[in-house]
Amino acid sequence: MTVKDFLSLLPHTVLLVWASLLLLVDLFIPKNKKAITAMLAGSGLLITFILVLRQWGGQSLAYHQMVVVDNFAVFLNGLFALTGIVSILIAYDYLNRMSIQKGEYYVLLLFSVSGMMLMASAADLIMVFLALELLSIPLYILSALAIPRSESAEAALKYFILGAFAAGFVLYGTALIFGATQNTALVEIVAKINAGGLDTGLLIVGAGLLLVGFSFKVAAVPFHMWTPDVYQGAPSPVTGFMSIGAKAAGFAALIRVFTLALPSFSAVIAPLFAVMAALTMIVGNVAAVSQSNIKRMLAYSSIAHAGYILMALVPYANPAAAANATASALMYLVVYGLTSLGAWAVISAVEKVDGGDLGVHDYSGLGKRHPWLAAAMTVFMLSFTGVPPLIGFWGKFFLFRTAIEGGYVLLAIIGLLTSLISAWYYLRVIVMMYFRDGEVEASKAITINVAAVGLAVLVLLIGLLPTGLFNLALQALANGMG
Amino acid sequence: MNTIPMSYFLVLSAIMFSLGAIGVITRRNPLVIFMSLELMFNAANLTFVAFSNAFGNANGQIFVFFVMVVAAAEVAVGLALIVAIFRARGSIDIDLMSSMKN
Numbered sequence: 017m018t019v020k021d022f023l024s025l026l027p028h029t030v031l032l033v034w035a036s037l038l039l040l041v042d043l044f045i046p047k048n049k050k051a052i053t054a055m056l057a058g059s060g061l062l063i064t065f066i067l068v069l070r071q072w073g074g075q076s077l078a079y080h081q082m083v084v085v086d087n088f089a090v091f092l093n094g095l096f097a098l099t100g101i102v103s104i105l106i107a108y109d110y111l112n113r114m115s116i117q118k119g120e121y122y123v124l125l126l127f128s129v130s131g132m133m134l135m136a137s138a139a140d141l142i143m144v145f146l147a148l149e150l151l152s153i154p155l156y157i158l159s160a161l162a163i164p165r166s167e168s169a170e171a172a173l174k175y176f177i178l179g180a181f182a183a184g185f186v187l188y189g190t191a192l193i194f195g196a197t198q199n200t201a202l203v204e205i206v207a208k209i210n211a212g213g214l215d216t217g218l219l220i221v222g223a224g225l226l227l228v229g230f231s232f233k234v235a236a237v238p239f240h241m242w243t244p245d246v247y248q249g250a251p252s253p254v255t256g257f258m259s260i261g262a263k264a265a266g267f268a269a270l271i272r273v274f275t276l277a278l279p280s281f282s283a284v285i286a287p288l289f290a291v292m293a294a295l296t297m298i299v300g301n302v303a304a305v306s307q308s309n310i311k312r313m314l315a316y317s318s319i320a321h322a323g324y325i326l327m328a329l330v331p332y333a334n335p336a337a338a339a340n341a342t343a344s345a346l347m348y349l350v351v352y353g354l355t356s357l358g359a360w361a362v363i364s365a366v367e368k369v370d371g372g373d374l375g376v377h378d379y380s381g382l383g384k385r386h387p388w389l390a391a392a393m394t395v396f397m398l399s400f401t402g403v404p405p406l407i408g409f410w411g412k413f414f415l416f417r418t419a420i421e422g423g424y425v426l427l428a429i430i431g432l433l434t435s436l437i438s439a440w441y442y443l444r445v446i447v448m449m450y451f452r453d454g455e456v457e458a459s460k461a462i463t464i465n466v467a468a469v470g471l472a473v474l475v476l477l478i479g480l481l482p483t484g485l486f487n488l489a490l491q492a493l494a495n496g497m498g
Numbered sequence: 499m500n501t502i503p504m505s506y507f508l509v510l511s512a513i514m515f516s517l518g519a520i521g522v523i524t525r526r527n528p529l530v531i532f533m534s535l536e537l538m539f540n541a542a543n544l545t546f547v548a549f550s551n552a553f554g555n556a557n558g559q560i561f562v563f564f565v566m567v568v569a570a571a572e573v574a575v576g577l578a579l580i581v582a583i584f585r586a587r588g589s590i591d592i593d594l595m596s597s598m599k600n
Binding site: 199 | 519543561576587
């Protein structure tokens with residue numbers, strides 16, 4: 017291990033060490049002062065975020081080609097660290113009100129964030145597998161945090177079984193690719209494939225198994241069945257965190273492995289991506305229409321948004337379109353992350369101890385009683401729908417544009433039509449909040465309200481400067497390992 | 499040493515993986531599902547070791563150690579979940595886990 021190796025994984029190492037120490041320190045923090053644990057965890061993530069940013073512009077492989085530092089990793093790692101910080105803001109008040117305030121929440125969150133960061137930096141299939149498990153195992157426990165509430169127990173067990181199932185596919189796929197190329201490092205695999213003379217049968221089956229495993233993680237149809245139950249049953253801040261964290265990590269692996277290491281299979285894989293994207297958009301949006309529980313509705317919405325992002329992966333082997341397409345996928349991850357975290361913040365603020373006030377009709381009267389929260393929720397719902405000038409619109413705009421550039425006009429049309437369908441269930445929330453009377457009460461805690469309103473402001477502001485974000489995403493791909 | 503052909507290992511591990519996957523989908527007892535998950539992981543392990551042996555490099559065998567550690571950590575969490583669920587509701591039958599259907 018050289019100094020260069022160590023420096024390239026410095027943010028990850030700091031976060032892991034910080035989390036392990038916090039686990040010990042938390043033992044000495046009394047039960048009614050868990051705010052200290054939350055703040056310590058938040059500052060750990062902040063330090064990590066700063067360390068991550070300092071790596072921008074560098075490009076190196078480290079630890080025997082196991083990990084890579086490039087702008088792509090930095091971009092996503094920054095997103096993961098910020099997601100963690102906002103999730104802590106959302107969770108602190110929620111856990112207090114539900115009387116499940118536990119120091120472990122923050123520690124497990126840090127472990128999961130470090131897993132996501134490793135996933136974005138992984139340059140070896142074995143690292144991808146290890147990072148996948150490091151991000152997933154804490155999430156299983158976090159989903160179970162509200163036990164003995166039966167929904168939480170159910171969500172945790174379902175998430176665990178299907179998560180491990182997906183990991184099995186990833187692992188077996190890795191084993192077969194190892195068999196075909198004698199290697200698991202992505203750069204070596206690329207070199208072997210370019211040299212030719214390999215057993216392509218093994219390679220394609222391996223790549224297919226990897227695709228199945230990652231599709232579970234990003235909740236793409238037909239591997240989405242677990243999503244509604246898990247999103248509904250897990251505690252709301254945890255759902256918010258996994259809705260963006262786990263999804264973005266899954267896409268990080270998909271993009272890294274398929275656009276980078278396996279572009280030579282595009283003839284086989286690209287049509288698969290196209291069919292999956294179309295099905296995911298249709299199934300997610302259509303199923304969301306009939307949901308009356310807001311958590312379940314947003315779960316289907318999250319499936320639908322995975323479909324939009326998958327659309328960007330379809331033209332991945334066409335060099336003319338690939339850069340723009342992947343950049344718009346990265347941009348959409350940020351767009352979806354901001355909007356989704358904000359929506360889950362509002363849901364966490366409104367939810368009651370007994371799990372009440374989770375129906376869409378329970379939001380009646382929120383506009384009068386909590387104007388700030390309602391205004392924020394309005395911004396998030398409009399951004400989800402894709403109303404200009406919010407970032408949701410620009411995210412979809414760039415995605416649809418690249419789909420058309422890549423020659424997949426039909427996909428763009430499906431995306432447009434399903435967005436119209438989605439307006440029905442997103443706008444219903446707004447109608448409930450402003451045009452129905454109700455007695456809804458939400459949390460008045462500062463942290464959660466600041467998180468919700470702050471995210472809404474971000475959604476508005478970035479919506480005014482969308483090209484800045486897109487250019488940042490383009491730069492993130494400029495110095496990829498190739 | 500290398501008297502057993504490579505294809506034997508591959509076919510065996512493919513069968514193990516398929517049995518595991520089918521078990522996860524069809525079985526109703528979480529403990530049996532966990533066993534099926536282990537079967538899937540070990541199918542991958544067998545593939546790794548077999549290829550590693552055929553190539554004459556140790557990489558694949560080292561990966562198996564990683565996988566075993568991860569699988570142990572995963573099962574520890576899974577069993578803890580089952581215990582917590584059993585305490586909370588007195589049963590771990592998967593069929594009873596459908597309180598959230600609309």
